[in-house]
Amino acid sequence: MLSVSLVAVVIAASHVLSANAQIVIAHFMAQNAFSYSQGDWTNDINTAKATGLDGFGTALNIALPDYEVDRVADAFVAAENANFKLCFSFDMSRTWQQSDIVSLVATHASSPAMLTYNGGVLVSTFEGEANGNDFWAAIRTSLANEGIKITFAPAFISYRDPSLNGTLLSDFPSIDGFFNWWSWPNDVDALLTTDTDIAYRDAAHSRGGPYIMSVSPWQFKDIDANDAWVELSDTLWNYRWLQAIQDVKPDIVEIVTWNDYAESHYIGDINPNVDLGDAAPNYVNGFPHAAWRIIAQYYISWYKTGTAPAVENDTVVFWYRAHPKAVSCSGGWAPRMADFPADAVFAMSLLSTPATISLDIGSTHAQFDAGVGAAIGSVNFPVEDAQIPFIQIIRNGQTVKSGYGSVFVTESCSWYNFNPFVGVIQ
Template sequence: MRSLHSSSFAALSVLACLVGRVNAELKNVFAHYLVGGMSGVDEAVKDVTDAKALGLDAFALNVQQPTAPFTTDALGFLFDAANQNGFKLFFSFDMTTINAPSDFLPLFNQYRGNAAYYQHDGRPFVSTFDGGAKSFGVSSPGQGWQQQFKDVLSDQGVNPFFVPDFDDYGGATYDSAFFTNYPVVDGVFSWESAWPQITEGLVNVSDSKDQAGLQAARAANKVYMMPISSVQFKHIDGGQNWYRIGELNLPERMGQVLALQPDFVEIVSWNDAGESHYIGNNWPKAISGSPAIQAYSNDYDHTAWQAVLAPFITAYKAGKTTAADITPFGEFAGAFWYRPLLKNAACAGDSLGKPQGAENARDQINIAVLLPSNTTGVTMRVTSGGNVVANLSTTAGLNTAGVAISTGAQKVELIDASGNILGAGSSTQDVVADTSSTCNFNYQVVHIA
């Protein structure tokens, strides 16, 4: 049984108390949304209504090609769906593919006044993926963004609330020097702190970068948006083939978010099939041009993670500070996830071979179960390969476990004190020790229902 309560959480809770007043009017939760091909508005409506039911406040729309027809068509569908269903959207411009603000400003100006565009303090919210190292031909990135983004919009009477992901700016983490050099930002978001780096080895995710970034942002009177994610597995080509730990990453981050109480939270991601951390729907048209992504994401449904994310979102917005405070809406909520391929598989038929970081993977069933505050006597029974391999006691709130896995079928059951089965989930795909096809480190996620 793994507990999310660590010694560092006590210190972080002190920090949370200090910033509580600032956070009271913030506390919104977003999901990173990769804008790709869509077949029609029905798909957008499904995404928006699912996200709203989960408790999300907006999608952060990752735009890579601002003028491409697939982008403009999808944005039309999404804004229509958001307006129909009382949901919000804002742009997160992908600066790995966009050269300068002038390339995305027409699109931003088209939608910033839309009723569905997310506003903070009456200002249109804008984020990025990277861009902290781009100076756009002037003396520094901070000045480049000021002159070519903020000043251009200021001349039009627009003052965006700018919270970019500038992880690429060159520093180890956001610190006081960053905010001195980038006064253009109203806050920051860190993509990279959501998972351990491959070079860190077999370690759990740390919130040290988030803690440093939040403290520096507070000192500069800025906001901090914290990421939470499950895994990062990419298997596209020789330059995009890696695995960043995803075993218990998601529930670990839940506890860290509650302890730190950042101003905003962004879930990474809603639909990024290419990096395997999607929690929502993957529409076929978005990945129709990438057989490699289809090979490791088709039939790998992750929506069961939403069962434990929804109560977490509620707890965060209510100012709860410990994993014990994440309680279900009913008798219980839960999910388990596993890789159907053991990490030592040869993958003889896959020209890419194992992903970088495969050595850091753990062959285990990963479990997150939420139980009410009055819970007593409930046990998690874990069956792997036809054998009962663990009977784990539980407490109120978030319970997590990582149990060694065997080949074959997998099952997790919740058993009450009288021996009755409260709920259960069974694997959708057997675990195998080897494969002649794709070396797939993606997760099958199973709802405990």
């Protein structure tokens, strides 16, 4: 019986996770670990385990072989102590030497915390297709000469068109699997489909896999005039999990991300010691996403067991932006695709027995009948300024739980902010 609160989940893990196991990892931006102590790693790992994650796997996203190398060493110590898995994702938008990649993988290949798949150390990337097949084949050979087998499943992001899945295989005979980074709509006002997932899953399986499917709650960035966009993400955290569980059935689910604050898809706690730069704090600070982990816990259990878990603690997780999309702000940059998101409060219920979920903000009211398990609904922003949502779970005509958001929806804004506040009634 799953209690939908952030309680510890028992995770059975050995040095080699079975290729048939359902694995869930989260992308961790090692670039944001500059100020990390051993305790920071331990806290993040314990929080991740309580959510049901098996690891930070193509998650130790490393941009350069500098301070991150030492932080990753700390991460392996913490992961070994916690029976947690880690693996490398090399950010190839930066310049990497083959020897540095080989050295880093070899240093940690024998760690009991290293995530393996099909008997090989799992290695991934962000980008890297421009380096060509020979670059990656040489890395595989160099590691093999040291007695280290790898399972290479990169995120070559230019392969998004489903029709290019065969081209991927012909261009890269060195790959074993594939990580589909694309977990948001492609700059369109439409829900994300599974066409790319299915095509590249089949390609990955023809090589032995794994197919790694990304699942993400949001996408918004506003750090300069060239990096200002928002993708349609209103209900993404719900339907993308259902796509993974019911349609794609990937070998590995990768949550994108644990801590990429600047792109607003973090589900980890906001670490106050992390330097977010000059722009991102304007839309990250005060906008926690921790309650999204409750939804993740529910769907992770379903993905791993094949059955929707029983809910013991009636819960509503809700999220909303702080400003209507049409307002002009005094700072930041108006993001591309700003017309796509709905001006609304979204609420997802996890219930033990059916109830009505009542949603109010200002003069606007909506409600939906929610059954056992998960259900989702929304209420539009009101015409009045400076309003805050009020949410109730009503059963047999009685309010059994209720609560307010912690951020007002206003038409006054000092920075363009499409990053949602995420709250919970439980």
